Amino acid sequence: MSGRTPPAAAGPSQQPRFQVTRRQQLEIRLSRLLRWEFWPSWAFYPPIVIYIFARSARARPFMAVTAANPCLQASGIVGETKHDALDPLQANAPEYAAEFTLLPAAWPLAQRIEALHAFIAAGPGYPVVLKPDIGQRGRGVAVIRNDAQATDYLAGAEDDVIAQRHVAGSEYGVFVYRDPATARVEILSIVNKCFPSVTGNGRHTLGELILADARARLIAPGLFQRWARQLDAIPAAGEVLPLVEIGAHCRGSLFLDGNHLRSEPLRLAMTAILDAVPGYHFGRLDLRCPDEAHLLAGRGLKVLEMNGVTAESAHIYHPGTPLIDGWRAMIRQWRIAIEIGEANAAAGARTIGFIALLKLWRADLARGKRWF
Numbered sequence: 001m002s003g004r005t006p007p008a009a010a011g012p013s014q015q016p017r018f019q020v021t022r023r024q025q026l027e028i029r030l031s032r033l034l035r036w037e038f039w040p041s042w043a044f045y046p047p048i049v050i051y052i053f054a055r056s057a058r059a060r061p062f063m064a065v066t067a068a069n070p071c072l073q074a075s076g077i078v079g080e081t082k083h084d085a086l087d088p089l090q091a092n093a094p095e096y097a098a099e100f101t102l103l104p105a106a107w108p109l110a111q112r113i114e115a116l117h118a119f120i121a122a123g124p125g126y127p128v129v130l131k132p133d134i135g136q137r138g139r140g141v142a143v144i145r146n147d148a149q150a151t152d153y154l155a156g157a158e159d160d161v162i163a164q165r166h167v168a169g170s171e172y173g174v175f176v177y178r179d180p181a182t183a184r185v186e187i188l189s190i191v192n193k194c195f196p197s198v199t200g201n202g203r204h205t206l207g208e209l210i211l212a213d214a215r216a217r218l219i220a221p222g223l224f225q226r227w228a229r230q231l232d233a234i235p236a237a238g239e240v241l242p243l244v245e246i247g248a249h250c251r252g253s254l255f256l257d258g259n260h261l262r263s264e265p266l267r268l269a270m271t272a273i274l275d276a277v278p279g280y281h282f283g284r285l286d287l288r289c290p291d292e293a294h295l296l297a298g299r300g301l302k303v304l305e306m307n308g309v310t311a312e313s314a315h316i317y318h319p320g321t322p323l324i325d326g327w328r329a330m331i332r333q334w335r336i337a338i339e340i341g342e343a344n345a346a347a348g349a350r351t352i353g354f355i356a357l358l359k360l361w362r363a364d365l366a367r368g369k370r371w372f
Contacts, residue, residue, distance in 0.1 A: 284313070
């Protein structure tokens, strides 16, 4: 899939006349610079990395954190497959799983397409979500709406792909962990993932609407690439255009602090999910449900992904969150992960060495170049 762009929304094929001025580009860059939620990882993570090494130096063994989730490779630090956790969830608690199937890269393209068509035919049809079995930060995730998009996606995919039912509703990230002292499942963090949109007025182009919207403007570079063929279109008055449909912050989703949504019914639902996946003790569950009331009641939850140790307590990206609060939340998260890893290692769980972890990281960097 190297060099490909994600399946684009239908629209005119001519090059857009819409242009962004240098001043507008500078204003967008400055606005992003002033909001740490848009900083690159190398700017945000140094204090957290220092803490991880300092705490790991006192851990027994040193790489104890790699035992936090024995069911995932390296506990989900890097290189884990999505189906390692989704397989047992789908088998043991299907009521909580967004149904999926694996399309191995070893299969010929025709076999992958045939298997995808069978999966779609057994459900409600399109749309369906395709994504790499090994991925992070929304890498390679696409909502597919027809056979042509599906064929194009699979023809360029060099790695194993997951096909998953598209689940409507509100999206949340619920970070959970199993307390190593009590074995009780606790909720560490909740984030409400919102998808920016603009509303047409019958006068301005899509590009102009993006620049006029306070939030869309901040993620304009990515939106201009995604909607390149439609930036000159003039949406009708009152027409709502969802700009983002992937629940990843780096893909443009707005993350809002949802910690007020903690409830005992939700905690019990999280317990049932973790009980269905032996060896999963720590991470963020990305899920969808009809609305906030269903989340509070722990009902109608469909898990899209079960992320490992390097998932984030994503409520920190709520606009206006102080930088120090973001650092504190992430340091607390890693402290818990290392403590869980120590307990699991003491009980016999396997750890991996630092050099092996670096090799997994290098392999993932190479893998990332193959996906949009």
